[in-house]
Amino acid sequence: MRAFKLVFRPEKCKGCELCRSVCPKGVIGMAATVNAKGYHPACAVNQEACIGCQSCALMCPDGAIAIYQLEEGDQ
C-alpha cells in the first residue's frame, strides 16, 4: 500500500484550519504550541491515514504543506 508523508512549515502557517476542514481522513490537527506569529499551526495527528489526495495542500493559502510519497527504504 502506498504511504505518504505530510511536511508542514509551521512558520508559514496562520492556523486558518482550511486544510483540516477538507481532509477526508482526519489526518490534520492543530498543534497545542504557537508559532512566531502567534497561531496554532497545522500538524499531522494521524499520518498513517493519509491517502495523498492533496486536498489540504490545494486549499492552503500560505504554502505551508508539502506532500511526499514514501518509497522503499524511506523511514
Added chain:
Amino acid sequence: MKPIFEYTKGMTDMPTHYCPGCTHGIAHRLIMEVLDEMGVLGNTVGVAPIGCSVMAHQYMNVDMCEAAHGRAPAVASGIRRVHPDKIVFTYQGDGDLASIGTGEIIHAAVRGEKFTTFFINNGIYGMTGGQMAPTTLIGQKSTTSQDGRSKELNGMPVKMSEMLATIDGAAYVERVALDSPAHVRQAKKAIRRAFEIQQQGLGFTLIEFLSTCPTNWGMTPVKALEWVRNNVMAYYPIGVIKEPAKEEQA
C-alpha cells in the same frame, strides 16, 4: 521520497500579509503554478492593483508593475502592445475592477487587448475595512450597509463577467470558485486555458474567482467557504461564460 506536491517556485519565499484563510493565497499560487508549468516565469509581466493584493508583486516571482487604483488594464495594455511576445496579466479585486476601474476594464475588453485579467470577487472592500462593494450581495452586511445591502437603496450586485462577455473583444470569460479542492483544480484549468488563448492572440481573457474575506465578513475561514458555496455561488454561477468558437482555436 517522491514529491507529489511542493510549493511552486513561482512564489517567493516571503510570508504574505493576508489574513488567515484568505483565498488570495490560493489564487496567487494557482496562477504561478500554471506559469511555472508552462515554463514562462521568465517571460511574464504581471500588473498588481490597489487593494489587499497591492503587495502581490512581492509574492509573485515574475516581473511585476504596480498600477494606480483601477488602472491595471491600461498599464497591461501598454505592456502587452510593446512586448507582444510576453504573457501579461492583471490581478484585480472587486473594488479595483468593478468600481473605480470599471471604465478601464470595459474599454480594454472593447479594444480586445490580449492580456489576461484575474478578477478576485469577495464582495467587499477588504483593505479599507469592509465597506460595501458593487459586488456585495443583497442582504449582506458591511460597514456601509449595516442592515444588509438593499435593492431599493443600492441596486443589485453587478455581474462583471456576464457584462464583459457581451463585448466582442472578450475571447474567454470564466467564473470559478475557490471554496473546495475540486473547484480549485477547476480554477487552475481555467487559468491555463486563459493563458493559452492569450498566447494565440484571440483577444481579452478574464477569470473571475469567487473568494472570501473571513475578517470583514466576520466568519471563520471554514464558515466563509461555506458561505461562498451556499450564498455567493447562487447569485454568481460558476462556469464558462464565453469561449472562442472551435474554428478560431489553433
